[in-house]
Amino acid sequence: MASAARNGAAALMVMTVAVLALGTGGSAQLQYGFYKGKCNGSDVEAVVQGIVKTWFQRQNPIVAYLLRMQFHECVINGCDGGLLIDGPGTEKTAPPNLSVKGYDVIAAIKAELERRCPGVVSCSDIQILATRDAVALGGGAAYSVRTGRRDRRRSTASDVKLPAPEYTAQQTTAYYGRLGLSAFDTVLLLGAHTVGATHCSVIKPRLYSYGGKVGATDPGMDPSYAFVYKNYVCPNVAASDNNLVFLDDQWSAGKVDNHYYRNLQLRRGVLPCDQNLYNDGSTRWIVDLLANNTGLFTSLFPQALIKLSEVNVLTGTQGEIRKVCNKFN
Numbered sequence: 001m002a003s004a005a006r007n008g009a010a011a012l013m014v015m016t017v018a019v020l021a022l023g024t025g026g027s028a029q030l031q032y033g034f035y036k037g038k039c040n041g042s043d044v045e046a047v048v049q050g051i052v053k054t055w056f057q058r059q060n061p062i063v064a065y066l067l068r069m070q071f072h073e074c075v076i077n078g079c080d081g082g083l084l085i086d087g088p089g090t091e092k093t094a095p096p097n098l099s100v101k102g103y104d105v106i107a108a109i110k111a112e113l114e115r116r117c118p119g120v121v122s123c124s125d126i127q128i129l130a131t132r133d134a135v136a137l138g139g140g141a142a143y144s145v146r147t148g149r150r151d152r153r154r155s156t157a158s159d160v161k162l163p164a165p166e167y168t169a170q171q172t173t174a175y176y177g178r179l180g181l182s183a184f185d186t187v188l189l190l191g192a193h194t195v196g197a198t199h200c201s202v203i204k205p206r207l208y209s210y211g212g213k214v215g216a217t218d219p220g221m222d223p224s225y226a227f228v229y230k231n232y233v234c235p236n237v238a239a240s241d242n243n244l245v246f247l248d249d250q251w252s253a254g255k256v257d258n259h260y261y262r263n264l265q266l267r268r269g270v271l272p273c274d275q276n277l278y279n280d281g282s283t284r285w286i287v288d289l290l291a292n293n294t295g296l297f298t299s300l301f302p303q304a305l306i307k308l309s310e311v312n313v314l315t316g317t318q319g320e321i322r323k324v325c326n327k328f329n
Helices: 001-020 044-058 062-074 103-116 122-135 169-177 183-196 200-208 223-233 260-263 273-278 283-290 296-310
Strands: 197-199 244-245
Touching: 001 283, 044 062, 044 103, 044 122, 044 183, 044 296, 062 103, 062 122, 062 183, 062 296, 103 122, 122 296, 169 183, 169 273, 169 283, 183 260, 183 283, 197 200, 200 244, 260 273, 260 283, 273 283, 283 296
Parallel strands: none
Antiparallel strands: 197 244
């Protein structure tokens, strides 16, 4: 009985640390229900939710597309719609962004809202609302977000500097730390890889040239997984470079759950930056906590997404409300 009480107290203490690590963050100028009464009788958030649901029923990967879009958007100059702009030299043209998808669903939502209430809803808010709704449809928790963002009149490819797949845990947490996010936030955010995917070209160095040695496989990877990748998914031929590799087990790759962290415990992280979260003692305890408690990840993942969504936003009279999301007014 005493042992159970001690274990329960320890678990409660760790959960408290986790919640405190998340903090509050955000911009005081954003508001819950910002668009209420501003769209000619339409409920803006319900409109977004309805369109996202329709797209989700057509193409389940929209969850991964929108989560990835929010990451690539918000870590570069904040959540400002810069990634949506077409044209030479824009963020969209930077190499790391060439494979970003989901622009079509954002454009569809914007067109419908412009029909109902022109010039009211920003593209940056649409991105955040759409991602929220996709997460819930993908099995994650429903959550509220504050709105009132404005769209920035800047989109430059040279601004795009994203975390590299081979980052150590310290490099990854330092990157997000510059955005005001904690190590706990960082490990939570990478949990988005539970619905993510990459290509064989990204992981082949772990399979065939680890440490710069020809033929060497990363000894930190589960040998059975390495065998499957090398023999069935990513054979060592150029033709396999574009083959798709799920960042979570295929049966779980469409669900927002904590299985990603369980894979890290089993040395089955696909990207080095993922597995390094477990290899480093400073973040391993967070991985263990989230792997061993499904409900904890479900409840805390949205809070990390909210913090990311409120990084360096424009509000008030700053920026603009675009008429279409892929070009400035």
